[in-house]
Amino acid sequence: MPVRGNTVKGQIIRGAVDGPERLFYKDVYLDIYSLVEIVASLDLVDEEHLSSYGASQGGALALVAAALNPRIKQIVAIYPFLSDFLRVPEIGNTSEAYDELFRYFKFHDPFHETEDEIIQTLSYIDVKNMAHRIQGSVRMITGLADDVCYPITQFAIYNRLECTKEHHLMPEYEHEAMNVYVNDRVFNWLCGSKIDHPSLLEAFKDW
Template sequence: MRDPMPLAEMKNYLGRQEVPSDFDEFWNQQISELPSSFNYTLTPQNFGLTNIDCYELSFQGTNHSTVYAKCLFPKNSTNIPTVFNFHGYMGQSSDWSDLLQYPAVGYGIVAMDVRGQSGKSTDERSVTGNTVKGQIVRGVTSGRDNLFFKDVYLDVYSLIEIIAQQDFVDSDNLAVFGGSQGGALSLVAAALNPRIKKTAVIYPFLSDFKRVLEIGNRDEPYDELFRYFKFSDPLHLTEDKILDALSYIDVKNMAHRIKSPVKLFTGLEDQVCFPSTQFAMFNRLNCDKKMYPLPEYGHEEMHVHVNDMIFNWITDSKIQIKTQME
């Protein structure tokens, strides 16, 4: 099923809920409570590469959890511009070999494993309530302070700070990109950390939760919302409370904080992260922005120049792209 909202209406759509009045205060407070000095290790990896340095980064996140990331930098370089890449829901960071293209043109790249998913990061928070199906509802019955993704967002902020503090990194030239959950985390990175100067996003997840319920989107990532109401609250008596808590991790509510330029790629056939939920975020951006709507594409790999476009934009490269998109 395509998004039932007409495209013309999407172009002016701002979402079903307004930003909480204390949204910025909440996130500023969360950031202020992070340690001033991060506890981390950066361990060299010997892969026999002659021109690239590889490291495993581990640092202590909130709730005594451990966050892991792969880091690759051009060897014997200083003032290195660096890109952060975030993976999709339930997944893990890309293979080392898939990350080599950025160091090849003089950029560092850092790829984080989201805690509690398929990579090496761990999630140590104990919660009550439904955790059977997924992580959107993890901790939601206890309110905004106990949301799973609240901790993930703070992991993203901390990761950027740790990398920016490395003496070989150009902390004034940082960028982010990712798709789905990775797209959401890229937006969060730019919203919470002003060090980010470019943001490239493919069909972002975690936007406009009330609209998701309204459409009845029961695809795998969002099905946990419906399972919560089906088994824990079939009369939806707690719907307002649940949506209020989720509004603090809703990426459309992060949009006003983003100052860096944003490029957004949206498949108009997307049945996972419906296009209207993506437009709700995009239309709230007050920065330099551009959207690329792709009518024939859904929530799938976009191997039609999109990766090259993102690479070229972030690195100011000139890889030839046979397309009319730019």
């Protein structure tokens, strides 16, 4: 069915004027749930050890996967997107990630007459509103200099988690590629590799 909304600058607003059932991301979230079910059904997969991991939009979807499907036992989310849509315009975040929200009001509703309705609709896909559903263990990573997915919107997710959780903060980092050691640490968390084992550190000390 045709859906009204922007497709050039992103997909947050896609379908928002038609209500929660028509949101683009609603379908994405349902696909994520189905994907977890498909993966869990594969013979080569141990469904008791499923993890989700991603950054930015991927970080949001890693959290959504766990919120919708309790099969996910471990989650790593790096600077997750899609959070706290009410706060985004309040703090003036017009970065590329949330630009379509800013542009919607600027070009379609300059007096913000539909703001309450739009924000209420977007609340259905707001990751912070799903955080309490997560049962697995969560590790979040936030760059405190992030000017795309502002730290305050990421803390909105973390503060609502009711599961086992850790928040790792990196003061110098923006919304950018992480140092290789960060990635090593993530895979250590998820896979239990021994990258910090003394024998490995000794072997690679001169590299």
